[in-house]
Amino acid sequence: MDKNRRLKKGALLSGENRQGWLAVILPLVLLAVFDGYPMLQGIYESFTNWDGLFKNDFIGFHNYVKILTDSDFWKMLSNNFILLLFLPLQILIGLIVAVLLYEQIPGWRFYQSCYYLPQVTSALSIGYLFAILFGMDGPINSILKSIGLGNLAMNWLGSRWPALAVIMFCMVWINIGWQGMLFLGGMSQIPTEVYEAARLDGAGYWARLFKITLPMLVHTVEYSCIMSVIWCFTGLFSLIASITGGGPGFDTTTVDYLIYVKAFQGTSKFGYACALAVILMIIVVFFTVLQMKSTDRADDWSN
Amino acid sequence: MKIKKKMNGKRVLAIVLITIFMILMTISFLYPLVYMLFNALKTKPEYFMDPFSVPTHPTLSNFQDLFTDYDIGRLVFNSLFIAVVSTALIVFTSAIASYAFAKLRFRGKVIAYAALMATMFLPGQVTMIPKYVMFSKMGLIDSPWAVIISYWAAGIPGAVLLMRSSFVGIPNEVIESARIDGAGFFTILWKIVMPMGMAGIAIVIIFQFIGAWNDYLTPLLYLTTASKQTLMVVLSQMVTRYGGNPAKQFAGIFLSVIPTIVIYLCLQKYMLKGVTAGSLK
Numbered sequence: 001m002d003k004n005r006r007l008k009k010g011a012l013l014s015g016e017n018r019q020g021w022l023a024v025i026l027p028l029v030l031l032a033v034f035d036g037y038p039m040l041q042g043i044y045e046s047f048t049n050w051d052g053l054f055k056n057d058f059i060g061f062h063n064y065v066k067i068l069t070d071s072d073f074w075k076m077l078s079n080n081f082i083l084l085l086f087l088p089l090q091i092l093i094g095l096i097v098a099v100l101l102y103e104q105i106p107g108w109r110f111y112q113s114c115y116y117l118p119q120v121t122s123a124l125s126i127g128y129l130f131a132i133l134f135g136m137d138g139p140i141n142s143i144l145k146s147i148g149l150g151n152l153a154m155n156w157l158g159s160r161w162p163a164l165a166v167i168m169f170c171m172v173w174i175n176i177g178w179q180g181m182l183f184l185g186g187m188s189q190i191p192t193e194v195y196e197a198a199r200l201d202g203a204g205y206w207a208r209l210f211k212i213t214l215p216m217l218v219h220t221v222e223y224s225c226i227m228s229v230i231w232c233f234t235g236l237f238s239l240i241a242s243i244t245g246g247g248p249g250f251d252t253t254t255v256d257y258l259i260y261v262k263a264f265q266g267t268s269k270f271g272y273a274c275a276l277a278v279i280l281m282i283i284v285v286f287f288t289v290l291q292m293k294s295t296d297r298a299d300d301w302s303n
Numbered sequence: 304m305k306i307k308k309k310m311n312g313k314r315v316l317a318i319v320l321i322t323i324f325m326i327l328m329t330i331s332f333l334y335p336l337v338y339m340l341f342n343a344l345k346t347k348p349e350y351f352m353d354p355f356s357v358p359t360h361p362t363l364s365n366f367q368d369l370f371t372d373y374d375i376g377r378l379v380f381n382s383l384f385i386a387v388v389s390t391a392l393i394v395f396t397s398a399i400a401s402y403a404f405a406k407l408r409f410r411g412k413v414i415a416y417a418a419l420m421a422t423m424f425l426p427g428q429v430t431m432i433p434k435y436v437m438f439s440k441m442g443l444i445d446s447p448w449a450v451i452i453s454y455w456a457a458g459i460p461g462a463v464l465l466m467r468s469s470f471v472g473i474p475n476e477v478i479e480s481a482r483i484d485g486a487g488f489f490t491i492l493w494k495i496v497m498p499m500g501m502a503g504i505a506i507v508i509i510f511q512f513i514g515a516w517n518d519y520l521t522p523l524l525y526l527t528t529a530s531k532q533t534l535m536v537v538l539s540q541m542v543t544r545y546g547g548n549p550a551k552q553f554a555g556i557f558l559s560v561i562p563t564i565v566i567y568l569c570l571q572k573y574m575l576k577g578v579t580a581g582s583l584k
Binding site: 016017018019020021023024026027028030031033034035036037038039041042043045052097100101103105106107108110111112113114115116117118119120121122123124125128129132133135137139142173176177178181182184185186230233234237238241242256259260263264270273274276277278280281284285288 | 317318321322324325326328329331332333335336338339351354355396397399400403404407408409410412415418419422424425426427428429430431432433434435436452453456457460463488513516517518519520524535538539542549552553556559566567568571574575579
């Protein structure tokens with residue numbers, strides 16, 4: 001971390017030590033108070049029957065047993081994993097977009113900024129838009145009917161699989177621009193001499209694409225996988241709330257959405273919801289560590 | 304970035320095919336916006352007659368109803384207040400810390416930095432309920448400050464990550480010579496580090512502001528009184544209330560997305576640079 005420092009050691013050091021800590025103490029205290037402490041409390045409360053008001057008794061692994069033996073929980077967890085299928089789609093389309101944008105055809109900057117639009121738009125608004133578009137009397141069904149595919153028109157959000165497909169489609173749509181930008185950024189890091197040399201060796205466009213571009217984008221793929229997995233397990237609340245509201249029943253409820261429902265909709269099952277959150281945290285940390293381990297990514301981030 | 308390309312027949316064909324693909328994709332991103340606007344300008348019967356037509360008698364009545372049913376000015380002010388104050392807090396605390404992480408030498412720096420970064424991977428769900436109870440004990444439920452403090456703490460790690468990487472590139476000689484001239488910590492930060500690291504700061508400001516404006520869950524949890532709500536929370540109420548009237552729903556959704564889209568259109572040059580900032584190392 002200090003490799004490009006050239007300040008002299010000596011008298012400055014002790015003052016610098018104090019100054020350095022004073023400068024970083026506020027963020028550290030904030031995070032200790034609003035992340036560290038609540039996290040520990042959350043883990044503790046996951047072993048209680050806490051309801052925020054009267055009950056706060058230690059009940060051991062009761063919540064966990066209840067969750068892990070509940071078939072509804074497994075269904076909701078499977079929803080998270082099913083929705084994760086958006087990731088290969090997002091990476092494939094993002095890659096195509098980036099490779100084509102790299103050709104810098106006329107107007108490429110304009111196209112690129114359009115693809116990024118959903119990233120600056122609130123997930124809630126996008127979700128409501130999709131809910132209307134895929135509604136029973138919505139425009140998607142009207143289009144299907146008008147082009148003679150009326151038998152495909154259906155109540156998209158009225159049953160589990162089509163509704164999950166709509167949510168997944170929406171996730172891909174939201175993330176294409178981001179993914180394409182990441183790949184394009186990665187491609188711009190590849191020195192042009194590499195391409196030049198390959199070209200002189202007689203490598204055609206496809207050979208260059210598969211032998212140079214794609215292998216050089218491995219890091220970008222890793223980064224977007226980590227970010228997207230975290231998003232898919234912890235960041236879908238607004239989208240689920242607006243597209244399906246978790247319904248019908250609990251058919252499209254994901255674990256992160258369930259935590260909100262258990263804690264804040266009607267019942268204050270805080271202890272139970274904390275246990276759900278701890279399980280979610282274990283899953284996310286497991287995936288993140290797994291992905292980072294496989295790539296030594298952690299090293300890169302700490303420099 | 305680019306290898307020179309010969310303009311032969313094959314290249315022209317490629318350009319044409321790519322352009323067709325790009326335009327189709329562009330339509331998929333722009334049409335929903337246009338569709339929303341067109342239908343927001345229609346009456347309910349006109350929408351149900353043909354949801355795809357251009358409005359024949361464009362009317363602002365949907366928007367007018369929105370403004371009579373809800374105190375939109377108040378909501379925009381609430382959203383704006385929360386977004387501006389939380390962004391400002393994040394920028395100042397993160398700038399001070401990032402300068403220290405990038406340019407000062409102190410014991411335990413690596414550990415402090417790692418601790419800060421680790422919180423980025425902590426799912427918000429784990430802290431959500433204890434934080435809710437903590438804020439209610441502090442008497443901050445139904446106060447914008449609960450939301451602001453929440454964003455403040457949550458935004459710092461990412462902001463430090465971005466700012467530190469843009470401060471590291473500032474030559475040490477500049478800072479050293481200012482120090483020899485007697486400049487203190489804040490003078491150096493304010494006069495040298497922040498102006499020279501503006502690229503990173505700008506990205507933080509834009510993304511934090513947009514993130515705060517667009518967030519739904521945090522204000523939903525902490526704000527209860529109607530007059531204190533943010534636009535996003537009220538949007539969900541609008542959509543339910545106007546359930547049978549998509550034209551009005553579209554007006555509400557359109558209103559909610561326009562501010563951030565306008566910001567994006569004005570500042571996209573900075574923003575698109577920021578997207579890749581975290582991934583390139």
